[in-house]
Amino acid sequence: xxxxxxxxxxxxxxxxxxxxxxxxxxxxxxxxxxxxxxxxxxxxxxxxxxxxxxxxxxxxxxxxxxxxxxxxxxxxxxxxxxxxxxxxxxxxxxxxxxxxxxxxxxxxxxxxxxxxxxxxxxxxxxxxxxxxxxxxxxxxxxxxxxxxxxxxxxxxxxxxxxxxxxxxxxxxxxxxxxxxxxxxxxxxxxxxxxxxxxxxxxxxxxxxxxxxxxxxxxxxxxxxxxxxxxxxxxxxxxxxxxxxxx
Numbered sequence: 001x002x003x004x005x006x007x008x009x010x011x012x013x014x015x016x017x018x019x020x021x022x023x024x025x026x027x028x029x030x031x032x033x034x035x036x037x038x039x040x041x042x043x044x045x046x047x048x049x050x051x052x053x054x055x056x057x058x059x060x061x062x063x064x065x066x067x068x069x070x071x072x073x074x075x076x077x078x079x080x081x082x083x084x085x086x087x088x089x090x091x092x093x094x095x096x097x098x099x100x101x102x103x104x105x106x107x108x109x110x111x112x113x114x115x116x117x118x119x120x121x122x123x124x125x126x127x128x129x130x131x132x133x134x135x136x137x138x139x140x141x142x143x144x145x146x147x148x149x150x151x152x153x154x155x156x157x158x159x160x161x162x163x164x165x166x167x168x169x170x171x172x173x174x175x176x177x178x179x180x181x182x183x184x185x186x187x188x189x190x191x192x193x194x195x196x197x198x199x200x201x202x203x204x205x206x207x208x209x210x211x212x213x214x215x216x217x218x219x220x221x222x223x224x225x226x227x228x229x230x231x232x233x234x235x236x237x238x239x240x241x242x243x244x245x246x
Contacts, residue, residue: 018043018045018046018047019046019064019065019066019095020046020047020048020049020064020065020066021035021038021042021046021047021048021049021065021066021067021068021069022049022050022051022065022067022068022069022095023035023038023048023049023050023051023068023069023071024050024051024052024053024068024069024070024071024084025050025051025052025053025070025071025073026052026053026071026072026073026074026077027052028050028051028052030052030071030073030126031050031051031052031071032050033126034050034069034071034100034126035048035049035050037126037127037130037131037134038069038134038138041134041135041138042138046066053070053081053084064094065092065094065095066095066096067095067096067097067098067143068088068092068095068096068097068098069098069099069100070084070085070088070097070098070099070100070117071100071102071126072099072100072101072102073102073103073126074103075103078101078107081099082111082112082115085097085099085112085115085116085117086115086116088116089115089116089117089183089184090116090183093183094240094241096118096119096142096143096240096241097116097117097118097119098117098118098119098120098121098137099112099117099119099120099121100121100123100126101120101121101122101123102122102123102124102125102126103124104124107120107122110231110233110234113184113186113231113234113237114184114186115184116183116184118142118185118237118240119137119140119142121133121134121137141225141226141239142239142240142241145225145239145241145242147160147161147223147224147225147242148161148241148242148244149219149223149227149242149243149244150243150244150245150246151173151176151177151180151243151244151245151246152246153173153177153245153246154246156168156169156170156173157173158176158219158222158223158243159246160222160223164222164223166218166219166222166223168215168218171195171196171197171211172211172215172218174195175187175192175195175196175212175215176215176238176243177245178191178192178195179228179236179237179238179243180238180243180244180245181245184237185237185238185239185240186231186234186235186236186237186238187235187236188234188235189205189208189234189235191235192208192211192212192235192236193208196208196211212228212236215228216228225239225242226239227239227242227243
């Protein structure tokens with residue numbers, strides 16, 4: 001990935017390995033303007049960095065990022081930035097990637113999710129009027145998450161940081177393993193059906209939905225988090241960074 005301009009931080013990069021937040025825009029000015037909008041939502045010990053993106057993605061990003069925001073403020077950039085997201089995600093599996101799309105044009109969220117984005121925020125303009133929507137992101141479980149779970153395929157269970165052990169079925173283990181091992185953390189209905197051993201041509205969608213709902217409920221009851229979210233018309237997504245494999 002090629003980034004133009006020097007990265008500008010709100011404060012010196014923390015020395016205690018606290019991840020920073022990166023904003024990429026069509027121009028450095030666009031990225032810095034958006035960084036200013038989110039500054040009040042980001043912890044003061046977390047550096048804010050801003051830069052512009054170009055059509056060439058050759059240089060790897062340096063640094064540890066909690067989130068990467070990609071500001072898309074022109075209609076013609078909607079499709080072009082799918083390649084940017086794919087490039088970012090292929091080299092950066094841990095950060096939350098959030099696309100911020102401005103203007104009145106329609107866009108296909110599923111395309112962005114499949115490319116590797118975790119969130120899509122639609123704003124009319126980059127102004128304080130979008131603060132409520134930005135606040136929803138920073139109040140989300142994914143941003144606020146303070147637990148990490150480990151999937152243990154040998155014992156067929158989930159392990160929490162406080163030694164909370166959740167026994168799951170073999171099929172549930174295979175589903176979580178497949179989620180965790182895909183870069184976008186997304187599985188289609190058919191992919192989940194195949195993992196469950198169902199005939200992908202004739203399975204009952206209600207049975208699949210019930211199975212995912214049961215698994216989601218187990219994790220919610222034990223660890224208090226909504227680990228699996230629905231992607232309407234496509235499938236399901238696992239919360240990024242929540243589950244790793246042993």
